[in-house]
Amino acid sequence: MRARRTTTVLSVLAAVTVGHLIASRAETGLGDKPFVTSASEGRVAHLVYGDVEVTDVTPAKYVVPQVSTELARMAGGVYLLVSVKATATREPTTFRGAYLVDQSGRQYRASAKAECALLVESGPGIPAYAVYCFDVPTDRLAGLRLEFGRGSLTYSTFQGDAIADIDLGITAADQRSWPKTDDAYLAESTSLAPIELESVTLTETGS
């Protein structure tokens, strides 16, 4: 009788503990792994809420603000200008999550000082175009992937949501040559039309 009672008490305690662990994880969802759809540059990743495609990756040393009186922004490493086409499928969708991930799993956010896109909004069936500018260390370029999805308004995670994991196709040869670039491009953000990067010739200013 005593053994049976002990088993019952232990069972109840185990059930409460497991329930608490599940509930506390579900509260934020921070630890939940996203559902990944893999793709590569030029190929569309079909997610449950939208289609995502990387249409171009361009290295640059400088990104020039749209306001012509402001100074150009110089990369600490090398700027990667990643052009993305995002199309929602069911309802207006904001794609808030866009991170580059290197081969060691390090995550890079879009550069705030470059004044390019930080998020993009799309209506169902209406493609939205965005250019994200990432400042990446010169020895971390090869094998970079773009993780892209709805993201979280509060946390830098995808919280168990569906995301696109897109290989940017950057090779070891690119990693050797791209850091030598002196190219400068006008900062672009988002548009309803495809975005053509505009090359800029820099002029020195007196200090």
Add this chain to the structure above:
Amino acid sequence: MRRGWWRENRFWLPALPLALAGLLLASSYNVKEYWYDNGLHDELASAGPGTFASATDHYDDGRGPTSRTFSVRLAALGTTDVYPDEEDRGPGRPPKGVGAVVVYLDWEAPTDQVLRGCTVSVVDDQGRRYDVDTSTFVNSCTPEGHAGPQAPFGSTDERGTVPEGEERRETWSTRTVILVPLGREITQVRVWWETPDYVQLSAS
């Protein structure tokens, strides 16, 4: 199984489904926050074409709980080749493969009701929703330049403050342009401020 076991648990076994139902109910509180409150799920009022729908929308402003009361009807749906381009600050054509739907609405509301900052959406026959670009159409539900009272931002702000010259009449009409892919059939118009509440106007 021993017959005695069933007899011994004859009260607990029927209680098991009820306990499970209670467990699911108690742990589903996140469904409201993450799903119900996060989308358009609460229809305040609805009406057919040309008929007014009257609604009272309860919400919180900077001072606390309040509400807005208004009536709205779908006067007509149309199309246009001219879409206001926010970047160019001027009219342009919609993107390739995309059309511009014009939503004509008639409104009635007391002049002290806060109706700024609404969103007008259209829904197609497959249930896909298209919203007005709120960065281009900031006040889709009020007459241009006469949006009426502002909502207080903080607890020390007054309610009912109307910027000089922006007083609103009791009846007015609005015209909103929404981008929709070509070939989609619009069946509903929705007017809303904050999810989950909305007013639905049938287009047919």
